[in-house]
Amino acid sequence: MYDRLKGFRDFYPEEMTARREVLDTVEATAGRYGFREVGTPALERTRMYVDKSGEEIVDELYTFEDKGGRDVALTPELTPTVARMVVAKGQELSKPIKWVSTRPFWRYEQVQQGRFREFYQTNVDVFGSAEPEADAEILAFAADALTNLGLSEGEFEFRVSHRDILGGLLESMAGDGGSETDVDIDVRDAIRAVDKSAKVERNEYYDLLHDAGLSYDQAREFDDLLSSQDLDALVEFAGTDRVESAVSNLRRVLDATEDFGVREHCTLSLETARGLDYYTGVVFECFDTTGEVSRAVFGGGRYDDLIESFGGQSTPAVGVALGDATLQLLCERAGAWPDEELATDYYVLTVGDTRDVAARIARDLRSRGHVVETDLSDRGFGSQLSYADTVNAETVVIVGEQDLANGEVTVKEMASGEQTTVPVDEFPGEHDEPRYGDFV
Numbered sequence: 001m002y003d004r005l006k007g008f009r010d011f012y013p014e015e016m017t018a019r020r021e022v023l024d025t026v027e028a029t030a031g032r033y034g035f036r037e038v039g040t041p042a043l044e045r046t047r048m049y050v051d052k053s054g055e056e057i058v059d060e061l062y063t064f065e066d067k068g069g070r071d072v073a074l075t076p077e078l079t080p081t082v083a084r085m086v087v088a089k090g091q092e093l094s095k096p097i098k099w100v101s102t103r104p105f106w107r108y109e110q111v112q113q114g115r116f117r118e119f120y121q122t123n124v125d126v127f128g129s130a131e132p133e134a135d136a137e138i139l140a141f142a143a144d145a146l147t148n149l150g151l152s153e154g155e156f157e158f159r160v161s162h163r164d165i166l167g168g169l170l171e172s173m174a175g176d177g178g179s180e181t182d183v184d185i186d187v188r189d190a191i192r193a194v195d196k197s198a199k200v201e202r203n204e205y206y207d208l209l210h211d212a213g214l215s216y217d218q219a220r221e222f223d224d225l226l227s228s229q230d231l232d233a234l235v236e237f238a239g240t241d242r243v244e245s246a247v248s249n250l251r252r253v254l255d256a257t258e259d260f261g262v263r264e265h266c267t268l269s270l271e272t273a274r275g276l277d278y279y280t281g282v283v284f285e286c287f288d289t290t291g292e293v294s295r296a297v298f299g300g301g302r303y304d305d306l307i308e309s310f311g312g313q314s315t316p317a318v319g320v321a322l323g324d325a326t327l328q329l330l331c332e333r334a335g336a337w338p339d340e341e342l343a344t345d346y347y348v349l350t351v352g353d354t355r356d357v358a359a360r361i362a363r364d365l366r367s368r369g370h371v372v373e374t375d376l377s378d379r380g381f382g383s384q385l386s387y388a389d390t391v392n393a394e395t396v397v398i399v400g401e402q403d404l405a406n407g408e409v410t411v412k413e414m415a416s417g418e419q420t421t422v423p424v425d426e427f428p429g430e431h432d433e434p435r436y437g438d439f440v
Contacts, residue, residue, distance in 0.1 A: 007109075007117025018338040019324070022149060022331065023102055026122050026322060029145040033137065035100035035124055040081045042104075046071040048080050052309075053277065062106045074106035078123040079278070079303065079319065080310075086127050087312035095128030095315075114295060114326040125319030130304065132249065135282050136256035138300060138320050142286065143262045145322065150336035156297070158262075159269035160254065160284045163301070164246035165234060166191050166273055169225060172238040173218050185213035188277055194226070195273040226270040234270075246281070253282050278303045282318070292333045297326045345370035345395065347388035351381055352401035357424065361397055361409070364428055389414065397427070 004010060011019060027037075046063045063073040075081060082099060102122040111117060124141055126134045139158055146156055167187050174185040193208035200208070202223075209219035225234060231247045238244075250268075257263040266284075274283040283301030287293070300320030307315035331337040346365050350358045358374055365372045373391060375384050388396050398410035398419075409427055412419035 005117075007111045009116060009118070014340040014342060017342060018340045019328075021338040022324075022327070023120075023122065025148050026145045027100060027102060029148050030100040030122070030124050030141060032144075033098070033141050035098045035141075038082070038085070038099045038101050040075070040078060040085070040101060040103065042074060043072045044075050044081060044084075046073040048084070049073060049076065052080055052306075060107050060109055062108055076105055076107045078103070078105070078121065078321065079125070079306065082123070082125055082127075083306045083310045083312075083317075086307055086315060087310045090312065093127075096134065097127040098125070099127075100124050114293070114323075114329050116325055120324040121321045123319060123321045125317060127307065127315055127317045129318075130316035132252040132256040133260075134316075134318050135253045135302060136260040136262065138318050139257055139266065139284065140260040140262045142298070142300070142320050142322070143265045146286075146330075149331055151331070151334045153264060155289055155334045156265065156286055156330065157289050158266045158284045158286055159272045160250070160266050160282065161268075161270050161272040162246045162250040162282050163191065163273065163279050164242055164281060165250065165270060166194060166226075168238050168240055168243035168246055169222065169234060170214075171242070172240055173214065173222065183213055183215065183218070187212075190214065191273050194271060197223075197271050229268050229270060231268075250282060274299055274301055278306045278309075280304045284320075286330075288330050288333055290333065293326065293329045295326065297330045298322045342391050343371065344373055344388075344391040344393040346372045347384070347391065347393035347396045348372060348374040349381070349384045349388065349396050349398045350375050350400075351398065354399045354401060354404060357404060357409075358397075358399040361399065361427065365397075368428070399424075 043066075046058065046061065049057050049061060061073040061076055063071065066072050078101060082101075086093065086097060100122065102120065104118055104120050106118050108117060109115065124138065126138065139160075142158070147153070170185050170187045170190050174183050174187075190209055190212035193205060193212055196208065197205045205223070206216055206219040209222065210216055214222060225237060228234075231251070235244050235247050254263065254266060254268075257266050272283060272285050274285070279301045281302030281304060283299070285296040285299035287296060298321060300318070302316070302318040304314075304316040307313070307317060328337060346362075348358045348362045348365075362372045362374050373388070373393070379387070385396065393414055396412040396414060398412060400410070403409055403421065404424060406421075407424055408421040409424045410419055410421050411427070
């Protein structure tokens with residue numbers, strides 16, 4: 001007997017029924033915004049992730065040397081891949097480019113609630129627009145996806161921030177290098193500390209900022225500035241064009257979300273940073289407003305420099321990635337996760353030597369788009385009826401030798417147990433959705 005690998009999951013048919021309904025809803029929502037589906041490989045060159053995130057990223061990858069001697073990795077995220085795809089096509093692609101993809105990813109990390117080593121994400125990205133409308137559309141799509149899944153307005157929120165506000169504040173605290181009071185701040189590490197701020201104790205947060213180069217007094221001052229959520233005060237404190245421009249951009253995005261019908265879901269949260277280094281502008285994370293889901297459900301933001309860093313032309317970009325595990329936690333908490341049960345429209349039950357007629361009826365019903373099962377195991381009447389019940393068949397069509405001798409079949413509604421006979425030549429006939437009630 002083989003055990004399943006830690007961090008990997010099996011999904012049986014009942015579970016997949018619910019998962020498929022959720023994925024179809026999210027993808028259909030993206031489709032209505034004009035996002036076009038792309039397919040991407042499971043393997044990429046390891047160097048692509050090292051160049052983007054540093055050598056330490058290798059510890060988080062499933063990486064190996066393939067038979068051609070290439071160092072490759074199972075893809076841990078989609079953004080570098082779609083960036084590579086945009087660079088490869090260059091000017092052939094009409095902009096804005098709007099892509100959607102749902103697929104598995106792999107990361108070798110600590111398994112915990114809502115986090116696995118193999119996971120599924122729906123990624124939605126816009127390339128080629130720096131306008132606030134692009135950011136607002138990504139937020140609007142995400143909100144619509146959740147409400148289409150059955151969540152209400154007050155059950156989730158998007159905590160919105162801007163990476164250049166954080167980076168600009170840190171730069172202003174470091175100084176320009178021309179004074180003895182100037183300090184050397186590792187902006188990347190400091191922003192990573194901000195990303196962890198909600199997960200650690202305050203003193204540990206200050207230690208992380210101190211490790212990044214801030215004094216403890218500066219760490220507390222920085223924390224107070226972010227907690228105030230006062231954008232005008234941040235501009236005044238920094239006194240730099242970078243922070244002023246970032247605040248202006250953030251306000252324009254929030255204004256656009258008003259017109260896109262999603263402003264009520266957006267909360268200003270300057271402590272939101274997103275851990276990945278390639279984010280450059282507005283960033284956001286989705287949270288469960290009750291706090292029962294204790295971590296971010298998903299997140300996204302703007303990454304305007306990534307395409308150029310991959311060798312392409314300067315191409316602004318913004319996107320979001322909805323992970324399956326945390327999305328399920330949110331939906332379950334809100335009572336919006338679909339029922340994990342099978343659904344079958346018809347079971348065609350055979351009694352005696354009636355396979356030819358039963359097969360014809362099953363084909364006719366399937367051609368109308370119905371889910372239809374029939375006997376494949378030469379079972380008796382009772383066993384077939386029991387099986388029809390286990391697959392939640394709404395209607396059973398009994399094709400028996402005696403009924404056929406009279407030119408009839410029996411149609412049984414499983415919920416009520418009622419049944420009637422109908423002429424076999426008229427079944428399913430002209431009924432668009434034949435059910436028991438159509439023949440009474």
